[in-house]
Amino acid sequence: RTLNESNMEKTFEELEMTLIRNDVAVDVASEICEITKRNIVGEKVGIFSLKKSLLDALRVAIQEILSMDDISFSLLDRIQEKKKTNQPYVILVLGVNGTGKTTTIARLCKLFKDHKISTIVAASDTFRAGAIEQLSIHMENVGIRVVKGQYNSDPASVGYDAIDSAMAKGIDVVIIDTAGRQITNKNLMEELKKIKRVNNPDLTLFVGDSLAGNDVLNQAEAFNSSLGIDASIITKVDADAKGGAALSIAHITKRPILYIGIGQGYDDLKPFDPEWFVEKLLG
Amino acid sequence: KFGKSLDNMIRKIRKLPRIDKDALKLVIQDFQRALLSADVNVEICLAVTENIKKKAFNEKIATGIARKDFVIKLIHDELVTLLGGNQNVRKLKSNRLNIILMVGIQGSGKTTTVGKLSHYYRSKGFKVGVVSADTWRPGAYQQLDQLLTPLRVPLFGEPEEKNALKIVKKGIRHFTNENVDIIIVDTAGRHKEEKNLMNEVQKMEKMIKPDEVILVIDGTLGQQAYSQAKAFSEATHVGSIIVTKLDGSAKGGGALSAVAATNAPIKFIGVGERIEALEDFIPSKFVGNLLG
Numbered sequence: 001r002t003l004n005e006s007n008m009e010k011t012f013e014e015l016e017m018t019l020i021r022n023d024v025a026v027d028v029a030s031e032i033c034e035i036t037k038r039n040i041v042g043e044k045v046g047i048f049s050l051k052k053s054l055l056d057a058l059r060v061a062i063q064e065i066l067s068m069d070d071i072s073f074s075l076l077d078r079i080q081e082k083k084k085t086n087q088p089y090v091i092l093v094l095g096v097n098g099t100g101k102t103t104t105i106a107r108l109c110k111l112f113k114d115h116k117i118s119t120i121v122a123a124s125d126t127f128r129a130g131a132i133e134q135l136s137i138h139m140e141n142v143g144i145r146v147v148k149g150q151y152n153s154d155p156a157s158v159g160y161d162a163i164d165s166a167m168a169k170g171i172d173v174v175i176i177d178t179a180g181r182q183i184t185n186k187n188l189m190e191e192l193k194k195i196k197r198v199n200n201p202d203l204t205l206f207v208g209d210s211l212a213g214n215d216v217l218n219q220a221e222a223f224n225s226s227l228g229i230d231a232s233i234i235t236k237v238d239a240d241a242k243g244g245a246a247l248s249i250a251h252i253t254k255r256p257i258l259y260i261g262i263g264q265g266y267d268d269l270k271p272f273d274p275e276w277f278v279e280k281l282l283g
Numbered sequence: 284k285f286g287k288s289l290d291n292m293i294r295k296i297r298k299l300p301r302i303d304k305d306a307l308k309l310v311i312q313d314f315q316r317a318l319l320s321a322d323v324n325v326e327i328c329l330a331v332t333e334n335i336k337k338k339a340f341n342e343k344i345a346t347g348i349a350r351k352d353f354v355i356k357l358i359h360d361e362l363v364t365l366l367g368g369n370q371n372v373r374k375l376k377s378n379r380l381n382i383i384l385m386v387g388i389q390g391s392g393k394t395t396t397v398g399k400l401s402h403y404y405r406s407k408g409f410k411v412g413v414v415s416a417d418t419w420r421p422g423a424y425q426q427l428d429q430l431l432t433p434l435r436v437p438l439f440g441e442p443e444e445k446n447a448l449k450i451v452k453k454g455i456r457h458f459t460n461e462n463v464d465i466i467i468v469d470t471a472g473r474h475k476e477e478k479n480l481m482n483e484v485q486k487m488e489k490m491i492k493p494d495e496v497i498l499v500i501d502g503t504l505g506q507q508a509y510s511q512a513k514a515f516s517e518a519t520h521v522g523s524i525i526v527t528k529l530d531g532s533a534k535g536g537g538a539l540s541a542v543a544a545t546n547a548p549i550k551f552i553g554v555g556e557r558i559e560a561l562e563d564f565i566p567s568k569f570v571g572n573l574l575g
């Protein structure tokens with residue numbers, strides 16, 4: 001029989017609910033189902049394979065969102081490329097409160113170290129209680145230098161100092177840790193814009209919590225429109241998060257998800273695998 | 284954006300000349316979508332809309348109320364009921380030692396909330412002492428120290444000690460001798476898959492027998508809220524919930540699931556990073572915000 005609006009309706013409602021149950025933002029879930037529906041309307045399927053055809057088409061639609069042509073994006077390669085110019089590769093890390101930015105930076109430092117890439121970190125969260133101590137202890141554990149200032153000093157200039165230091169010492173990468181902030185806080189969003197303007201990062205990295213629901217879409221959208229997100233990392237996937245957050249983020253930023261955080265240890269960072277992810281989402 | 288959709292829905296209902304079964308069906312669909320966008324658990328959404336469908340046409344309406352206002356009231360009341368109604372939250376007892384145990388997922392806002400609660404109870408005249416029992420997170424003790432020093436609230440901790448149970452035991456003993464009214468214990472973040480950590484917090488509760496276990500829930504928590512909260516209520520007797528980061532863009536719908544899973548009421552909400560950013564939880568206000 002031929003696929004049309006009415007025979008697909010019920011199955012698509014179920015598929016949309018599956019995505020929502022797995023923390024894909026409602027707007028993203030319905031948009032993906034709409035796109036898939038439009039793509040397969042008019043196709044012929046066997047009487048028993050309706051659900052399977054819809055599921056396959058949905059799988060393709062999701063894969064497309066996740067495997068945008070930036071999937072050839074290898075962070076390690078880009079760092080090596082930048083190395084040839086004798087300039088440090090600067091990464092600006094941002095996100096809302098408590099998503100795992102600081103811990104992720106520690107894991108990135110370990111990853112770079114394992115690949116013989118030297119790193120220096122800027123403690124640009126000069127606001128939150130214990131932020132500088134937390135980052136310093138992490139860096140001490142991984143064996144990485146931190147550039148820090150006083151609490152309440154200007155975050156942008158701490159980043160600037162770190163870049164200066166990296167240039168002087170020939171360090172490959174500078175990672176700038178920033179304070180968590182709510183997208184509804186205009187002053188903090190302006191502060192972040194200034195940090196980016198002053199430090200001109202090669203990569204603006206969004207760190208999202210995979211346990212967050214629809215709000216992760218608001219977050220990614222806001223940071224993307226006011227600062228531009230080049231890539232994302234989602235954390236706490238080990239908490240049995242269904243991972244829908246990755247889809248919401250990829251959909252709105254049109255940029256790759258580079259890694260997923262799967263624990264609190266220094267090695268608990270895995271490259272994001274779109275195929276594994278789609279199975280998890282639709283399984 | 285979600286607030287907009289529910290707000291528009293309420294406007295749509297008001298514009299309708301009347302509500303018949305078809306109009307109600309559309310209203311329910313909009314409502315369901317709005318709840319899901321606010322992170323309310325899928326099963327709870329379906330159950331709530333089922334209830335509203337039944338009641339909207341089976342209940343006798345008081346004369347003078349348009350059926351559409353009745354539907355809006357049903358939606359509002361249904362959600363307030365889910366939040367444990369407007370029931371009275373247990374107060375702490377004065378003239379004796381109260382122990383509060385803070386638990387929750389990594390990054391949910393426990394440590395910051397410990398600071399806020401210390402300030403809150405101190406302003407109510409209680410003598411507060413805090414035990415830093417997070418042996419995992421680097422700088423956890425320093426974070427509490429920086430939060431509590433301006434409040435002049437004493438802190439007990441041993442940053443080098445790896446055994447959380449040992450620290451808690453020592454801390455409680457220390458503050459019992461100091462004649463403190465309330466001891467708040469800050470713990471490491473943990474989630475339901477970390478079985479050893481869930482066991483640790485269960486052991487901790489058995490050992491210190493707290494007067495209240497507070498589950499701290501991140502306002503952005505999505506569809507995982509129910510199963511995560513359930514795991515905490517199986518490991519400890521969660522007495523109340525605090526929902527944080529509601530000053531942001533999140534609607535906090537996950538909080539409804541947490542209440543359903545733990546049967547514990549929400550006591551406070553976190554509305555910022557400052558020490559005073561703690562508000563009493565008011566169900567109808569929360570639902571009003573959820574409903575745009």
Ligand SMILES: Nc1nc2c(ncn2[C@@H]2O[C@H](COP(=O)(O)OP(=O)(O)OP(=O)(O)O)[C@@H](O)[C@H]2O)c(=O)[nH]1
Binds near residue numbers: 097098125261472
């Ligand atoms: N289980 C688990 N915990 C994580 C993961 N990533 C981070 N965490 C934990 O989440 C908590 C918050 O991490 P932080 O690195 O402090 O988060 P942050 O984004 O820097 O927080 P703010 O700077 O306060 O906004 C810590 O307890 C981390 O150990 C992860 O992938 N899995």
Ligand SMILES: Nc1nc2c(ncn2[C@@H]2O[C@H](COP(=O)(O)OP(=O)(O)OP(=O)(O)O)[C@@H](O)[C@H]2O)c(=O)[nH]1
Binds near residue numbers: 473
């Ligand atoms: N905007 C806002 N931020 C908050 C609120 N509560 C906590 N935070 C922030 O959320 C982040 C995490 O808070 P913590 O208190 O470190 O969270 P935690 O649960 O103790 O984290 P772990 O100990 O790693 O599990 C910090 O940046 C806090 O300042 C709130 O109500 N509003």
Ligand SMILES: [Mg+2]
Binds near residue numbers: 101131
């Ligand atoms: Mg941080």
Ligand SMILES: [Mg+2]
Binds near residue numbers: 417420471472
């Ligand atoms: Mg903490």
